[in-house]
Amino acid sequence: MALSHFPPTAEPAEVSNHLRDFGYAIVDDVADAATMDRLQAEAMPYIEASDAGRDEYDGRFTRRTGALVARCPTARKLVMDPVVVGVVSHFLSHVSAVQLHLTQIISVEPGETRQKLHRDEMAFDFFPFGADYHVQANTMWALTDFTADNGATHILAGSSGLSDEESFQLPDAQAEMRRGSVLFYDGKVLHGAGANTSAGVRRGVNITYAVGWVRQEENQYLACPPEIARTLDDDLLRMMGYTQGAFALGYVGDQTDPLAALRGGTAKAKTIGSVAQFNENAREFVTDIDDLEESG
Template identity: 55%
Template sequence: MPELNHLPPTASAAEITACLRRDGYVIVDNLVSADTMDRINDELSPYVEETAFGSDDFLGKRTRRTGSLIARSETSRSLVAHPTILDVAGDYLSHASAFQLHLTQVISIGPGSPAQAIHRDELAWDFFEFPADYQVQCNTLWAMSDYTADMGATRVVPGSHLLGTDEKFSQEDSLPAEMEKGSVLLYNGKIYHGGGANTTTDKVRQALNITYAVGWVRQEENQYLSTPLEVARTLDDDLLKLMGYQMGCFAIGYVGDVRDPMSVVREDAGGYLGIDKMQSAAAREGSANTLMNLITDAAGRPA
């Protein structure tokens, strides 16, 4: 039986990104230790146990989806901000001015759960059809235990990110993303995939779903409400910016009277965002040049 592509934990961000561009996915083996995953499991177990099962077949009537990981699990923050993953996301989504954290979730597929429908994650944005060459997401699924086909390992249709939005696939068209605890599956928003069937009688398939998106789209998980402000104020600046406490692109993301969003959590980060600060906060060189051209063209004209 064919297998999905794997890379060693020593793989560079450039190698991982190349696989994403070519295949739409890649598995990096043992990127973090099993002990790290065990600590995350210990921190999140009380919340998972209180999470209700899904309300329909797509969410999974024997599947629990537990969010708010930044607020609930200090150890999980190291995965959200894993340097290799952030380097990959930054490169893969570099066509946008900025990228942001999109979702944090533990997905727990219980025994006897049927397979999820094969789908694309981009459907989250009201089924809008993004251009085929525009990547909106860079996603990860971290194995919290050994991740096997019979437990419901995520199934991937290799190369399907190059196809259209109306494709229909069955489970037989897909391959299981089998991997060891601490390994991670990276995949983009266009690849067709779905949770596998858990055919065991006593095992729960658990994975941390941490995803990133370009800075100008709405986040799937509302990071500002998922992490209370008193918790947000204890986090480092880089993580806060990743969560969305920064400009997502020029003129999107300020607060109040055109103020830096970091001013909400840092008293010394206040200040009004003029054109120069707004473009330098989140604009890549190309968009900044376009903005400056616009300012030059409009000089002397009434607002």
């Protein structure tokens, strides 16, 4: 089974809708070779210093290298790439704020075995989010070509809303793509790294986004120290979490805006989301409680 690919000129909504329907989407040739060359050069000292995985799930021949915003200036460009941000914003448009969830280069070395299929939402303490509620949108940038031989990601397309038993009846496909292309996949779809039977390393840049009200997998405030964060532009900082994640979530001290606090200011945090909608939800909640008490 071949997976669907989109050109970099595709409308974000078209890519997002495919992601919603099938749990994945591949957009080809989003970044040029020069960008990927710079990122690899910036990251290589950290990749070489990264340990291999602890077990078969992590990959005994797989290195995971994080803190990319602080370590690799070029990674900041990927985090805020207009194609990616457009798709992610549309896919997660049901929430007030979207935040950066993690940044990581995954290096799958020769001899690595196939990873167990899994759903990334399990990171949230296995909380049973509803089938129609998406809490994250993931990207995997091809830092090298992704091929069947070097371990391109396996995807069970359409498994997002199904049980494991139902999902395993679906055809398995690998996300083969050229360097500079991006695989989008949601937090519910069954997927996993492939076995690397080639003679080369397969490298992917895993940049994941989540709804603003959950805890980030990679702690962006420590992964990127304040002295570096203060040098970054406001849009990137807001994506990293220097904003309110929802109504009344994430202010500092006396309701100071987190971005202002980082910069040394005292501006009040702005309301995120609709106050009217918040009040309406609160009224409905109270009404529901009253109805329960009357019926009880």
